[in-house]
Amino acid sequence: MSTPSSKTLTPAEARAILWRRASLTFLLDSNQKVLYDMYKNTNEKIIVWNLARGSGKSYALCVIAIEECLKNPKALIKYSTAKQSDARKIIQPLFRDILESCPDDIRPEYNVSESAYKFPNGAQIQLSGLDNGRAESLRGGSSVLCIVDEAGTKSLKDLKYIVRSILLPAVTRTKEINGKIILASTPPLSASHPFIHFLRKAELAGSLVTRDIYTNPRMTPEMIENLMKEQGGENSTDWRREYLCLILTDEQSAVVPEFTQELQNKIVKPWPKPPFFDAYVAMDLGLKDLTVVLFAYYDFKNNKVIIEDEFVINGQKLTTDYLAESIKKKEAQYFSDSFSGEAIKPYKRVSDNNLIVINDLYRLHGLDFLATRKDDADAALNNMRMMLAAEQIIINPRCVTLIRHLRDATWNKNKKSYDRTADDGHADAVDSLKYLIRNLDLTHNPFPAHYGYQRNENFHQLRKQETGMNNNIKQMLNIKRR
Secondary structure, three states: OOOOOOOOOOHHHHHHHHHHOOOOHHHOOHHHHHHHHHHHHOOOOEEEEEEOOOOOHHHHHHHHHHHHHHHOOOOEEEEEEOOHHHHHHHHHHHHHHHHOOOOHHHOOEEEOOOOEEEOOOOOEEEEEEOOOOHHHHHOOOOOOEEEEEOOOOOOOOOHHHHHHHHHHHHHOOOOOOOOEEEEEEOOOOOOOOHHHHHHHHHHHHOOEEEEOHHHOOOOOHHHHHHHHHHOOOOOOHHHHHHOOOOOOOOOOOEOOOOOOHHHHHHHEOOOOOOOOOEEEEEEEOOOOOEEEEEEEEEEOOOOEEEEEEEEEEEHHHOOHHHHHHHHHHHHHHHOEOOOOOOEOOOOEEEEOOOHHHHHHHHHHHOOOOEEOOOOOHHHHHHHHHHHHHOOOEEEOOOOHHHHHHHHHOEEOOOOOOEOOEOOOEOOHHHHHHHHHHHOOOOOOOOOOOOOOOOHHHHHHHHHHHHHHHHHHHHHHHOOOOO
């Protein structure tokens, strides 16, 4: 006996079933599904989406937020944007479009006074801008998901405070709630933006997803080509940042624009230490920011300045005793005679002009630092930039602060000083390197005379010189051989 064939579902009926199952990936394209999968499959608290313009990130974020509310009765989702107007003009229309196919009995209603989508099962999505102190309104309640859309916006300089002090407590408040945070953005204008801090941490943790324009299934090759031309071509900063998702600092605001990823790949590496060298220590004291001490030497034979290591401490933790102890330890580690193993005193120690600290280091600890000149600061910085570009400066990979400051440091609006950030202070490592380069003695040869000659080579060379001298004397005196 044959069974009757089941009724063929219409697209509307199929969508309704998926809605009731809280399985909404049918709303996403292939690019957005990669974002969705990262969110679902990672156990990390903070997930970072680094995306090209037009990737449909806000749409994907809305779909994920709705799905979480359908699956979790009484769940709380906090969806924040850089500006309150963005939540109203961009995010709300996306929610309306997505919810058009949602069955009436599970569809949420928008509560205007609370700026929240409220679901029949008690779950809700709170919308908020982060401008004008609105971030504080996100406090309270345990959340299964917190979203910061356009987290790389220039105005979100307090992103670290928002994430650490407001959002992280919301997703970790109770044992029952094991929530996550999604930070989504196109790369910011400056690599010093706090979004980059979270991006790099997510990269190490495996919770970063990057999707450039070539992964977008809604873009044709012709559309991509036209966009590239509009942005100034394939080598333009805007194109590489906005559509290739590269972490770049705008050349107009970068303190060291020469320190590109390409240059970094060339000069950040270990370097074989020669048997003789002039050692240098350079220090920028940051009583409010960071104190950065660089330990370096000049490779006379190869005309290279080698930055071996760094010592970095927050200014608030700085004491003269601890500073002196740390400097001596690093000097003993890196500056010693290759033959005898004896410690080598640095050829020069240089510092910015904090005469009280310099005097204490010498009087109490026997460390003599020269207070560097600070006139023609722009010329000194330019000379350092030229040596970097010429690959005359080699940086050991362990110098993470120096590398980060060279890459990320930006000028303030007046281009009179560096931008200050919570993590990187006042780009103090840049100044420390500048003082080092300014005080180099490129004319001093640390190699002993006749180094490299074998003893018999020296003998034959001297005999040759002596024979030549004797012949000259004989010619002058007209002495003929008999």
